[in-house]
Amino acid sequence: MRYAFFLGCSVPTRGLNYELSARKVAEKLGIELVDIPEFSCCGFPIRSVSQKAGFTMAARNLALAEKQGLDRIMTLCSACTETLQEANHLFKHNPDFLAEINGELKKFGLEYKGTVEVKHIARVLWEDIGVEEIRKKVVFPLEGARFAAHYGCHYLKPSEIYDHFDDPENPTSLDDLIEATGAESVRQYPDKDKCCGGAILGVKEEVTIKIAGSKLKILKDHDIDALVLICPFCSVIYEGNQKKAEKEYETQFKIPVLYYPQILGLALGFEPDEVGFKLNRIKAKKLLEKLGLGKKKTAA
């Protein structure tokens, strides 16, 4: 299984724990990742200003993978996934639009033919590897650990661009993946499908903090060891801004926020440091102690 590995902007600068753990887990599971140094921003941050510019950037990235003979991209960020896949969707239904965009790509000696499939790492693990296969590879079951899944928005929605691979209103893929590690997942909790609010952080921070905090407030009562998510935006909001949310809601949450490949990494036998635990701002100390991994104090 070979995939072009699309990092985007946030992961390689603010989500090193995500990238590190994703690479480790992929290697262990026989997923070959090809780095393409020419990859840029996916185009998402530009779309509000110009959809055309954003989708041209997306097409350039897709064309770069295609040029190397790769027909699959694996992403880590949900916004990248959505933008690249939305571009695919638009091109498929509107060949004129693709032709117009290719006019621009020609300047770079590129042309996109529309053959590259885009999948988020969680979808790759769930669909292409499979929960059973993962279960077989687990050498260190995370028994006793209890997590809640945060799916975020663009991993699943708009569902029409994702062939409805999971139910957008009541998804199970991430819960299934969490349980494959031997841990328990809180399958149902209020506002499970709620957006983190991250996209408007720069427009009206207080609204983002209120949106994010409302979910943390609910989770506080669910006795979880960590919130498990799959998008660097969501992590910046729930982990990076948790202090602000605590202030807004006048309470302490202290909820560790982990990327799914970090917990899968533990289950596959990696040490916490190998999958970036010391890069997490809110330390998952209780979890690691529970799993008997807490003794080696994480070196600074």
Added chain:
Amino acid sequence: MSTIDTEKLDMSFVEEVKNTPGGELITRCFACGTCAASCPVREFDEKFNPRRIIHMVLLGMRDEVLQSDFVWLCSGCAACQERCPQGVTITDLMMALKNIAVKHGIVHNAFAMQAAEVYRYGRLYEVGDLNDRREKIGLPRIPEEPEQIRQILDDTGVGEVAKKIIGEQESGNE
């Protein structure tokens, strides 16, 4: 909201929205309010209401919509779009409204700043010195080659927005 000034209603606005990718299906809206009930931003900010924004567009309230803060407040979560019984592509429509505002010279600073960063680095965040840190923990270095991205942005009018911000930042630093 103040009362509607019928003098200022501009039905060509509806046409402009319908002719912008993402805005095509706006007239299908039958005002059920499912979008507003699903909206996480609406829950915490009364001023933002997708159903009302759609209604304002359909009434031709061009200035009120394009000059408002609320066009920029959609988080793009697609919860509304997933549930709209009329199949209005609301998330795409919100994006279309932002693109139209930009065409008329209105860009929220947060998005202009993002455009400036992408123009500078080809990415939203500078990698720069972080490459040393990446290498130290066993991750590959990432080259920063923004030339092609700059070309795309220049050819689509985004470069202008970006360069204005870059110019302001640079003169502010002097």
